[in-house]
Every structure is written in structure tokens, then in C-alpha cells.
Amino acid sequence: MGATYTYLNATAGRATAYHHLRQVDADADGTATYSPVRALRFGAAAVALYPVPAGATATLDLTALLSSPQAVILLDLTGRTLARYILASGQAHPLDLPVGMSLVRVAGYTLRLLHQE
Numbered sequence: 001m002g003a004t005y006t007y008l009n010a011t012a013g014r015a016t017a018y019h020h021l022r023q024v025d026a027d028a029d030g031t032a033t034y035s036p037v038r039a040l041r042f043g044a045a046a047v048a049l050y051p052v053p054a055g056a057t058a059t060l061d062l063t064a065l066l067s068s069p070q071a072v073i074l075l076d077l078t079g080r081t082l083a084r085y086i087l088a089s090g091q092a093h094p095l096d097l098p099v100g101m102s103l104v105r106v107a108g109y110t111l112r113l114l115h116q117e
Contacts (some may be wrong), residue, residue: 047106049095053114057094065089065107075103 003057048061050085062070068089074082082102087093095104097115104111 003107013097045106047109049104049111049113053116054097056096058113059092060087060095060104060106060113061092062087062089062106063092070106072104072106076106077101077103 018037018039020037022032024030024032046064047116050059066089069086070089072085072087076082091093099115099117102115
């Protein structure tokens with residue numbers, strides 16, 4: 001009898017991920033078997049932040065997002081909120097950045113960006 005399951009890999013990103021399943025026989029002696037390794041290819045992320053590293057301004061590209069508006073939070077590396085924005089989807093937006101490393105959270109993504117003078 002076949003089984004159905006789902007799994008969300010939140011760290012998949014834009015790369016190829018390699019996965020296999022470990023199956024344990026719960027009815028018998030608990031022996032484990034492994035499925036063959038499968039390559040999963042992911043397309044481009046729905047959100048992009050560029051250039052990397054950035055100057056005083058970076059571009060937050062929301063063109064692949066369909067729902068609008070989007071809450072955007074700019075954080076420092078300690079998690080302190082530096083700025084909050086409400087931006088329209090389907091567009092690219094300039095963001096003013098502080099010097100150093102920043103995190104940008106939008107639509108379930110957390111993007112890291114270095115601002116150099």
C-alpha cells in the first residue's frame with residue numbers, strides 16, 4: 001500500500017538540492033532502508049535583492065510576486081528593526097541601506113545584503 005506525504009524544505013533557495021528518504025519498517029524489526037537520491041531543481045526565487053555588495057541604495061525586486069502590498073522589514077544582524085515599508089508587488093523598489101550587513105524580510109524570505117561605502 002502506497003503512502004502520501006509532503007515536506008517543505010525552507011532552505012532550498014535557488015539551487016539543486018539532493019534528497020533521499022529513510023524508511024523504517026515499524027511492523028517488523030525496525031530495520032531502515034534508503035530510497036535512491038533524487039535531485040530537485042528549484043527556479044528563481046520570487047524576491048531578489050541586488051547588487052551584492054550594494055552601495056548606498058539596493059534594489060528589492062518584487063516583480064515575481066502577485067499579491068500586493070508586501071510588508072518589508074529591514075533588520076540589523078541582531079534582529080533590531082531599522083525600517084518598515086509597505087511596497088507594491090510586481091515592481092522593483094530602491095531601498096536606502098545603513099553601512100554594514102543588513103537583513104531584509106519580505107514574503108517569507110530573509111535576504112542578507114552587505115552595504116559598502
